[in-house]
Amino acid sequence: MPPPTVGNTWLAGRHFGIVIDAGSSGSRVQIYSWKNPIAALHDEGERVAHTLPKVEKGTQDGENWSYKVEPGISSFADHPGDLTAYLRPLLAHAIEYVPPSLHKETPIFLLATAGMRLLSSGEQVEILKETCDFFVRHSDFKIDGTSAAGPCGNNIRIITGEEEGLFGWIAVNYLMDGFTGSDRTTYGFLDMGGASTQIAFEPDKAHQEDSSTLIDVRLRLLGGEEIQHKVFVTTWLGYGTNQARERYVGMAVNEFEASRTDNSDDVVSDPCLPKNLELTEHPVHLGQTAEHAKQAHHLIGTGDFEQCMNKSSTLLNKNAPCPDTPCLMNGVHVPHIDFSVSHFIGVSEYWFSSEHVFGLGGAYDFVQYERAASNFCSREWESIVLEHEASMKIHRNAGDGEVEGKDGQIVEVGKWGPEVEIPRLQMQCFKAAWIANVLHEGIGMPRIIDSGGNATTEGERVVEQAESKGLGKKPTFQSIDTVDDIAISWTLGKMVLEASKEVPPLKASDKPIVDPLDDIPDKENFPIQPIRPFFDVLEDKLTPHLPPSLHRTSLGFNPALFLFYLSVFFIMSLVLCPLRRQLRAACLRTIRGVAKRDTDSYALEEGQFLNGNGSAMNGNTSSAPSAFRKWLRRVLPPSLRPSSRRLVRNHRPPVLSISGNTVRDSQTTPTKGSPVRPAADWTGGMVTSMSSSSSIISRSSSPLPSPGLVDEFNASSSFTRSRTPSQINSTMVPRSISRVGSLHELHHEE
Structure with missing residues (x-):
């Protein structure tokens, strides 16, 4: 049922924005809303002048603001014609909850992530084109026209991992008051999924000299003041939990094959699985060459968290060449991080692995985290399965996992919520070790407590040692899922940016607010490039017919993109060149318009006769319609030429x-x-x-x-x-x- 539009004070002056997060496992439509920035400033006054527009859920009751369908949009690579049925419920949900009178001014974005990045350029083009055609035909929502970004401009496209990180960084600092707090110290952002992990943070002033790798993030407060931050962002493909696990299995099988005897079975001991858990794995990484290595192997868990940490840490590839120091994992340049100043928020897998199984979401304490992970890994897999079944039974009966006694007191609580399933418990030991390695060995976050004192350390001692190392009481790292009942998501950051674009500037000469990657001065030489599959397809077709000197590797840029801009310039020249005299005359008429009265008076004094519009008649005047007809006579065939x-x-x-x-x-x-x-x-x-x-x-x-x-x-x-x-x-x-x-x-x- 659409929201009421008459007499509803909540809807008065409210703007909406729609984002569809097209991920690898599914697509989720999310509706956001905010008050008209001018109206908000008028109603609230100076109290909100130094804050960003307040972006909220797009429904008044906070329910039904999002809706998800499965599978991921990338699964339609072989049959893009079926996308209509897939996208229809997402669009129907948005149409139902956004007032019909606001559809034409409400932007809708479908931004695809990791799953679409793995497809070929041709497959990406077909999916984006079908998606664009569907939304243009079946909705009145605000969608850009064709541009270099794609058939629907920036509204329907594939975003890079770095863009995800930037939008996530905006979302975190928006919810945590990083932009408007008293000290204006922003939070760093960490995100880990199944395929990749991202980091985004603002280096301290002393380490911002390397501006070639920093991106300007500009936002506008309600009072018109512009705030600007220089942010570093990068992503590591293959460093998400799922792909890291695949690389780990390949490494373990390689080590096993190197030391095996002819009579040994294909059973590999795995310290990253709970004790006595048996899994059958197929190596897919590290290029196995031996015939045995290509076959399925049985892995049996030994449940040793410390050994799991040691073995998985080699996957960070810390010894990779570093062409631009300093570097973190895999030889990727990252500016110096001062953890006494920079504090980080982790989302997605950082939250799931900490909270869902260990119950340790929030402020991160490595001592407690390591203890919980060690206890879990060392448990017998059979006991874990029994506890999971008991927990699911309690949640099914009580709904929230709590069982009340006769006096109303809670007598039993399910250890794990309904979101914890068997696959999560199987991989929990490895994921916990991988996250700890990324935080401490990969990014370099201090453990605060030296290894060896972990078993006897109390929480108060953790705080004392943190203060002694200059880290303060503010946690260096914390995992968060929601703030004020709003999920931390890169989609929220995108909407905060869109709401900020609507705030009027203080001066007319101020630059408009744009997406961060559109604000880079030297885009061609910047290390982060937007995904443009349409030009990649054209490049794939052109490259075999071009000499090596005209390939991307030699030119340093996409030759197809260069030809596109050259074609646009040539077409504009063909259109404007025949009209150059008329354009010049129009400019002159505009300039001389101020002196029109004097010109008419002069014509009368000289005895010239005026035509119908008051201009002196002479033999050199030509009208714009006549010039246009002459131009048409040149370009059209004789049968279609207008009579002159x-x-x-x-x-x-x-x-x-x-x-x-x-x-x-x-x-x-x-x-x-x-x-x-x-x-x-x-x-x-x-x-x-x-x-x-x-x-x-x-x-x-x-x-x-x-x-x-x-x-x-x-x-x-x-x-x-x-x-x-x-x-x-x-x-x-x-x-x-x-x-x-x-x-x-x-x-x-x-």
């Missing part, structure tokens, strides 16, 4: 004779055989001669041209005014020109 000549009515205009104070008409007949002046010589007037011995003004003997030969002839008349009472005050006289010595002379009888 108008038939002149078959009558002769009257000759006005003046005698004394009497005006009389007379008709003159063209002399038979008189030469006909070409149409190009006629400029809208007629030759006039005056006799010095007569007071009669008559037409020249030159006859009118034949009907149909006058090009743009206009027989309009104007008035001339005498300056003395003895002359006629107002006389309608056709324009006449006497060519005497290349000058126009008008003879008056004294």
